[in-house]
Amino acid sequence: MRAVLLVNPKATTTSERARDVLVRALRSEVDLSVRYTRQRGHATTLAREAAEEGVDAVVTLGGDGTVNEVVNGLMTATTAGGAEPTADRLPALATVPGGSTNVFARALGLPREWPEGASMIMEGLRLGRRRTIGLGRADDRYFTFCAGFGLDAAVIHRVEEARRRGRVSSPSLYFRAFTAQLLLGNERRxxxxxxxxxxxxxxxxxxxxxxxxxxxxxxxGDREVNPNPAASFDLGLDVLALRQLGVASTTRTVTQFFSPTPDPHGRQVLRLHDMAEFTLVASRPQAFQLDGDYLGEREKVRFTSVPAALRVIC
Structure with missing residues (x-):
């Protein structure tokens, strides 16, 4: 089996020594080449090139942003004969968790920490364990687990700006950003x-x-946050919308996300399940994020579900 390991050298929870350990372990199982990302968007190019070279698997070491870029590279590759990229024609994706949260890897059932996650990936490679999952698409960009239009994207933007100023990503940083955006942002009024x-x-x-x-x-941390608990890689897209952002009602709804048996509800809550397609249109530009990365502001985004899009090793 031929595989490519795509490494984000700035991944927050791994060291150079850890990367060397992972490379040696993978080389005991597959014919491996290692490629490093240099800037934002580079993983997309590297993944597309790997797919067009005909490798069997692409392994990522990085966070959710790296995974998102790699998925977009795979899904836009030109496969043999110029055929449309389908799950059986594309390399399988294996994700070794190397970021601070690793939502995608953990949603697949992988452990939070990279050594345990790598061990599970190695076993999956050895046993040929595969799962086919659906993806979401927002206009022409794919996403693996979530998108946001409005408040949550604006919060992510605040957090990214704080991290650029040297702050460390933490639950308290997100809480402060959420509180500031809720009280000061235009969404509430x-x-x-x-x-x-x-x-x-x-x-x-x-x-x-x-x-x-x-x-x-x-x-x-270890606690799941579930606005749409019935969402699944095997179904269409799920939506939770808030009609108003009153401080009390929004706090109550967000608290419901953390319940062991989440069921967000209330007069201001709209939930839609297993959606094939829909379009969001705004009367003024809204903050927009995919898979936890802020992508600027949009006034219109078309969402579609892409079933059985990609094979993953888990």
Missing amino acids: HPAIQLERPGETTEGELATIIVQNTAPWTYV
Whole structure:
């Protein structure tokens, strides 16, 4: 088996020594080449090249941002004969958790820490263990586990700015960013989003949208956060929208996300399950994120579910 290991050298929870250990272990199982990302977006190019070379597997060592870039590279590769990329024509994806949260890897059932995750990947490679999953697509970009339009994307933007100033990512940093955005952002006072579905009545005056391709949406330490607990890699997309962002009602809804048996509900909550496609349209630009990476502001995004898109080793 031929495999490529794509390494983000800035991954937050691994060291150079750890990477060397992983490379030696993988080389005991597969014919391996190692490639390092140099800047944002580089993993997409490297993954596309690996797929077009016809390798059997692409292994990532990095966080959710690296995984997202690699998935986009795989899904936009030109496969043999110029055929449309399908799960059986593309390399299988293996994800060794190397970021701070690793939502995608953990949603697949991998351990949180990289040594245990790597051990499980090695076993999957050895036994030929594969699972085919669906993906989400927002306009022309794929995502693995979540997207956000409005409040949660604005919070991520605040956190990314704080990290650029030297702050360490932590639950308390996210909490402070959430509180500041809720109190100071425009979302609370002026809901601006509409959700349009083919053949259905438009849902208007929405303040913020969370889209999930699987559950959970994210983690706080070991604790799952579940706005849409029924979301699954095997189904379409799930949506949770809030019509208003009152401080008390929003705090109550967010608290429901953390319940051991989550069932977010209330007058301001809209939930939609197993959606094939929908479009979000805003009367003013909204913060937008995919898989935890802030991508700027948008006024319109079309979402589609891409079933049985990719094989993963887990």
